[in-house]
Amino acid sequence: MLRLESVETPQLKYEHKPNLDKFEFNRVEPGKYLLWCYLDADSSGKYNYGWPEPIEFSERFSFHPDTVNLRPRWEVTDLIFRFK
Secondary structure, three states: OEEEEEOOOOOOEEEEOOEOOEOOOOOOOOEEEEEEEEOOOOOOOOOOOOEOOOOEOOOOEEEOOOOEEEOOOOOOOOOOOOOO
């Protein structure tokens, strides 16, 4: 699952479930965003933070290392996520 979250307006969030290795967000408000993704292992559609007792690991996640600046009618390409 991919999440695009506005830096300036915290309630402005977009989610997308990609197919294979490509993804696309449509009709996103211009601004600065944080982009991260997680592997939805339990298929809940929500990120699972895990639990300490009994131990339950969080779902694997990855953050894009920089803020994504989206301008009106511009495309941003070549964002790569790696899970180790």
